[in-house]
Amino acid sequence: xxxxxxxxxxxxxxxxxVLLAAxxxxxxxxxxxxxxxxxxxxxxxxxxxxxSTVRLYFAGPYGTRPVTRSTDGPLVPQQALDLLLDGPTPxxxxxxxxTHVEPEVAGRLTATTGDGTVDVVVPVEVSSxxxxxxAVNQLVCTAAHAEVPGGRPAGEVDVRIHENGTRSTSPWxxxxxxxxxxxxxxx
Numbered sequence: 001x002x003x004x005x006x007x008x009x010x011x012x013x014x015x016x017x018v019l020l021a022a023x024x025x026x027x028x029x030x031x032x033x034x035x036x037x038x039x040x041x042x043x044x045x046x047x048x049x050x051x052s053t054v055r056l057y058f059a060g061p062y063g064t065r066p067v068t069r070s071t072d073g074p075l076v077p078q079q080a081l082d083l084l085l086d087g088p089t090p091x092x093x094x095x096x097x098x099t100h101v102e103p104e105v106a107g108r109l110t111a112t113t114g115d116g117t118v119d120v121v122v123p124v125e126v127s128s129x130x131x132x133x134x135a136v137n138q139l140v141c142t143a144a145h146a147e148v149p150g151g152r153p154a155g156e157v158d159v160r161i162h163e164n165g166t167r168s169t170s171p172w173x174x175x176x177x178x179x180x181x182x183x184x185x186x187x
Contacts, residue, residue, distance in 0.1 A: 055145040055154075056084045057138045057180050058097040064137040064180035066145075067092055077111040077118045080146035084138060085109065100134035108165065111143055116150035118143040119171070121162040126172060136161065140174045140182035158185055 054075045056067045069083065085106040088097045108123040120143055124130035144157040155178065160171035174182040 054080050054083065055142070056080065057141040057145075057176075058084075058088050058092060059100045059134045059138065060098075061096050064134060064141065065097060066141070066180060067097065074147040077113055077120070077143040077146040077148065080142050081109060081111050081120070081139065084142045099138065100132040101138055102131075102135070105131075105135075109139075113148050114150075116148065116152040116156065117158045117160065118146075118148055119160045119162060119167065121165060121167060123165040125163050126161055127163065136174070137176075137180060137182045141176035141180050144176040 052071050052073050052075075053068050054071050056069060057064050058067055059065075067088070075083070084099070085101060087099050102124075105122060105124065110121045112119050120139055122131060122139070126136065139161070140159045141154075143159050144154040148157050150157075154176055156175065158173050158175060159182070160173050162168045162171045173185040175185055177183045
């Protein structure tokens with residue numbers, strides 16, 4: 001009677017490890033560190049396309065988040081804020097985005113522009129908390145990223161929030177920070 005020889009489990013595991021290591025190193029791809037690939041992709045719109053985009057800010061599970069939507073042309077802050085007040089699209093809601101701008105603000109919010117500035121008149125009192133901090137972030141960042149005269153980058157546009165539906169002599173002056181948060185302008 002012939003005896004079948006069964007390899008020892010440790011020996012079999014060792015042989016399997018050696019075979020896998022040999023297969024992995026034999027693929028011809030050497031190890032390298034990070035390789036610089038240059039600037040992010042950019043480009044020019046096709047001639048005659050006419051499409052433009054607007055950046056709106058909605059509330060997400062981890063703070064204020066930007067959303068880019070296609071438009072027929074550049075939008076001024078009032079137009080961008082009107083889109084914001086319409087709320088997120090179904091696809092944006094599926095991504096967990098919502099708005100903290102209450103419905104009573106819609107139709108009663110106005111935005112006018114100056115050279116590098118946007119004056120936003122809201123029908124509620126900001127200082128009492130009637131306008132949620134997330135809502136302020138949404139309004140400021142959406143207005144700052146719209147078409148504002150003066151050619152300033154969005155982070156340098158002064159957005160002045162006027163309370164109670166009237167233009168004030170001492171509005172809240174804010175700028176949109178890198179993370180989509182409104183920060184006070186000091187000095």
